[in-house]
Amino acid sequence: MVELKCLVTLFQIAVSVLFDLGVVARSQVRPQPIWNSTHTDQLRRDLLLNYDKFARPAQHYNVTRVKLGLTIRHVEVNEFKSTLTVYSWFKMSWDDEKLRWDPSKYGDINILNLADHELWQPDIFLYNSATGTSVSHYNSHCIVYSNGNVLWVPPAQFAVLCNLNLKYWPFDWQHCTLKFGSWTYSGDQIDLEIFNNSSGGGVELDMLIENSEWKIRSASIVKNVTYYACCKEPYPDVSVDIILDRISPSYKAVIVTPVVVIVFLILLTFWLPPNAGEKIILNGCTAIVVCLFMLYFTQKMPAMGTHTPLIVLFYSSCLYIVAFSTISSVIVITISRSKHANALPWVIKQRLMGNFGKYLGLTTYIRQSSISVHRVTAEEMRDHQVTDFDDVHVGEEHGIVRSLHSEKMPHQEDWILLAAAIDKISFVAYSLLFAILAIVYSV
Template sequence: MTVVLSISSLAFCMAIIRSGYCIVDINGKSVDNNEAAVELTRSRITTEKRLRSYLFEHYDRKVRPSGNKTDTVSVYVSMMLLHIEGINEQRQVLRVHTWTSFRWNDVRLVWDSSEYANITTLHTADEELWLPDITLYNNAEGKDIHNFGSTTIMVQSNGDVVWVPPASFSAQCNMNFDTWPRDKHRCHLLLGSWTQHGFDLDIQLDDAEAGIDTRNFVQNDQWLLTNVSATRTQVFYPCCVEPYVSVSFTLQLRRNPSHYFHTLVLPVIILLIASWFLFIIPDYRFRLLVGLLEILALSGESIFLYSVAPPSTGTPPIVRLVAFSIGFVLYALVLCMILDAVRRCSKPLPKWIQATFNPKMGFILLLPSTSTAPEQFSENRGKDGDKEFLTVDFERENNPQQELTGNDIALQRSWKIFTDILSRICLLHYAIGSTILIIFLW
């Protein structure tokens, strides 16, 4: 007789047929499905209780899982990096979140799965089993060395134990902020046994080539992860013959400088380039006002920089950039004061400057007509003498009682042209110097 199962009966029976609890009649209908499921669950619970009683009745979690006291327990460690919370720059502490995997074999947790309903895997709480006393050596949290969270442990029938607790590490790092905000750091998570040497507890890397698993890593906006690696170290001390084993997970970090570029560097560059116009502005008083305002703005940048910059043994480039920028603007103001004094000079200009220097340099620097021969000027020039009459008017505003002759106008114009040439030369060397400053300090 052919037995035909309905779809719903087939789905249920396939789930429990291995245990022998699927009962069907010749018409294809399942019999006592609920009772079979309940019976299966009770049997599973009873079997697992019997297994736990067998494993943990005489189990002591304080004793190492070795056949005898001379055997070495090998613990294989790996790490999955989840997130870099950040760096406390004042304390030089790196804060990261991980999953840390530990794998070892406990000979006391071996059972024959055929005697326990083919149960090959058992899940139990971590406080019930022996755990390796591995901790973070370079822990920055003082007395609190318990970095691993409480979670369930998976035990295989051959005695293999897998423990993957979540862990948050606060690691002390040796950091150098001399290149801030373009600094790079190498931080180590140094893990090892707190009390046991290498003959009792041998720590091995589960996958030395992979280093740290970053498949589920979530990037930090401020810190970029550039490289990861893992190494195992075995150290012998003069006091002891036993080796002391540790594993180091290394993170190479680079700060993302874009935020600081827009809030610190770019304003300084703009102010420094704006100071070029101090050599073009014609009014001396306006030059002085603009220069003082730029110095005040740069001083405000330096105060803000002091509030955000981490402490360092050296001077970061951005600090030198702000300081040198203030010095450059002061230097530009001093040059402008000297140029204004030269422009107001009343002594005759040397003839070689009038005849040779002014025309040639004025042509090279693309200045207007630089001819300053005295005979070209008179008090009544007409339209061609507009510029000279403007000079006369300006001087009369300062000296209303003074009447200027044609030679006086020629003298003033020659000094003015000479000062304009010097201003252009100062502008060129100041622009080159400030550009070099920006390139080399940033």
């Protein structure tokens, strides 16, 4: 009975040994597909059989050098979010020691196309990204050469935070930077280099699609190395500096031309007759136009606390000026239309009737004040005991007209002269004010 149990145990051991030997033999034999495999199939199987795409393809003491380049296709600027969106092709190249082969053993294949998810890729991120994502590769393939060099050019969309300065809007230019670097590796493991293209730099603009509002003045790429206080190893990054110029001819027609018209309308009110009520109407229409443009600015641009556009400040100043011009017009109309019982002070009248009034362009009003005549009734003549009939003339309405030699200038004409003088002085003052504002807001 004991011998039988021993035989059974030996039989079981022999069967298990034979089974293990069969498994090992089958594992050493390459599986044969049911179709005719190509050299590419064999090469892919040999390269990717035990390939770990999460391990850096180099010894831990060796450095993987990654070359970066950028081909810009299109740019967009969002003033409300302070972002720059760059549509580009992001070029990366590195050496993968685990993807090398002898072309003579695989039908002289020198280039192999692999999907991006099949091999290791450097974790290059945009440090100042506005979306928090890495390179959007859209499942693009990589090109692998027999010497282990890998070229990956995925289409990428980068949204970067940019400190927009709209002070000189719409004649402004913006400087934005895209800062790329490895997210987890230091410079001792992944070192960054600039990809040299045909133009000698890492940024290409040959395939740029023009923007209707922005044009790229210049684009450059530079490598930076940073040492932090916490660590002794370097941390390299690559910065792409883009300078954009706003295309502003359309803004000149929409914004600059109306502001010139607004200035002329404000100054035109001071050339209307002093008693003209159209002054108030013209100032009111001008104020409405300025308010409409201010509403347009609120829709076109964000509320900038530190970089308010100068053109917006100029429009707001025009609104204040229109308000003061309306007040001045009300005062002038009141002076010219009111019946004044008192005469104009002689000191003021003497200045206005002299050279100062002529310099202000008051010649017409001075002449009217000098040659004015008044109509008096027969009762007034009897009250004043007028006996010199050579100086009087009887009119059609039985009124007697007294000439300038026998009567003083009326008070009303003098006050109209003062109102006209206020208009002319205001015109000079507001012209100087607009000139000062134009100089201040254009610098």
